Amino acid sequence: MNSKITIAGVEFKNPVMTASGTFGSGREYGEYMDLNQLGAVVVKGVAITPWKGNPAPRIAETYGGMLNSVGLQNPGVEAFIENDIPFLRQYDTKIIVNIAGRTIEEYCQVAERLGEVDVDLLELNISCPNVKEGGVAFGTDPFMVEKVTKEVKKYSKQPLIVKLSPNVTDITEMARAAESGGADGLSLINTLLGMAIDIYRRKPVLAMKVGGFSGPAIKPVALRMVYQVNKAVNLPIIGMGGIMTGEDAIEFIMAGATGVAVGTAHFNNPRASLEVVEGIQKYMDTYGVKDLAEIRGII
């Protein structure tokens, strides 16, 4: 059985990755699992300078899901390079760096700086709903999606994955725009914009009032979007949104995903991504799937 996959010329031992922002740089969950077993660690969004992030509360639980308004708190690209890359390089897993910016220039600067260091792919986050500038402002306008992709692509040495926002009317339009801009792959979905209200305090639960909705409750939406995007473009897709088990991951692969990322599930089970790896393997063994390509995009 072969669960190896290739995205933009980079080979991964299996399709399972960690969703950006849910796994830090792997240090904390590395105490709960063998990071060598993962296809890739996708690290928390990194910007050119440190970002403080949003005020607390940043977390709210909802039925079968959660909201977050972390707002891309990160120590900046230099601290990331110094502390996290040497840590991750101890493991036999790929490193994908999620990059954040307020302006096109900032995205380009991060991409350029990362070009000098040993990481495998870049994931351009133009879909964070928790920051005012940059983030989702770029990800919901096809003209901007194409423009920012094209610019950042000029500065990146590593293959560039563009992470799409689901907070749009037609996700295929954004996917095509990223493809025209020269993206080497797409990842989707980022969080859906959501809200929760504390009726006893008569206030929103989150300090920012609204935040990104993730977890198993969003899986049908995510799956539908992966399916549509797979039909619309000719790029490898990293699918995510509510994946809890190997079976969930197989659904995304059948809808057209090459890689799959596990995020919120870690909060419910620190070993979630490893269990997804095991679950995929078990499915392949049980149903005689020799290569994931046999079932990819069959729907």
Added chain:
Amino acid sequence: MCLTKEQWKNKKRVEILKNIEIAQNVYKMDLQVGEMVKKIQPGQFINLYCNQGQRLLPRPISICQVDEKREILTIVYGVVGKGTREFAQYQSQDKVDIIGPLGNGYDELKKEQHSILIGGGLGVPPLVELAKRLSGNVEVYLGFRSDPFLVDTFKQYTNQVYVATDDGSYGYKGTVLDLLNQKKHVKEQAMIYSCGPKPMLKNIVKWAKEKQYPIQVSLEERMACGVGACVGCVCKIQNVETGEWEYRRVCKDGPVFNGREVVWDE
């Protein structure tokens, strides 16, 4: 650096030995946790996962007490929402998933001869194991809205336990701070350990600063991972070098912080 298989931490399914109401809407749960009891520092917490799958996020609950010999970990929790309502329904022999111990507990300054423990409401439980382990002169001040709990447990470890209730139904009528101000603290040195609602902590820190006592406070924030990975649970902490505040993770950098470094929002 890389851990071997046996060293990986994991979610653990443990048995509930006892789960009883000890005050109105406050429950005490004994868990048979095994070896974990040996590694516990007072002030640390566990993540308790709901058995109902739609409630994804673990509930952080402080470790109240451990019985090392019998490998029992005790928590005391208030029923305040959906998850804790679910916990209250568990019976003995039911099982729950936990991870822990998590976070940094209180620094027990061994030389410190005089300790003052100040707890408010559901902030009282984590002080129990601390009171048990501290030696020397230990004073305990507890504040409750009305129905107190754990008072007798503290009395096993020190004879200086003082209680205040808002409605005067037990002990002193007023806040724990009023009660503190009633006593003359003439000791030169004391370490203050505190846990409770934010407005109380803020006032206790002010009081400690006036008395020039060092103070450790345990903070609460809404969490997702509980292990430091998501940066969801932040509080504002003064960076002593730069003088500026920065967001720190309650679950990993705390929950116990130096009270003087906490920046309180209005």
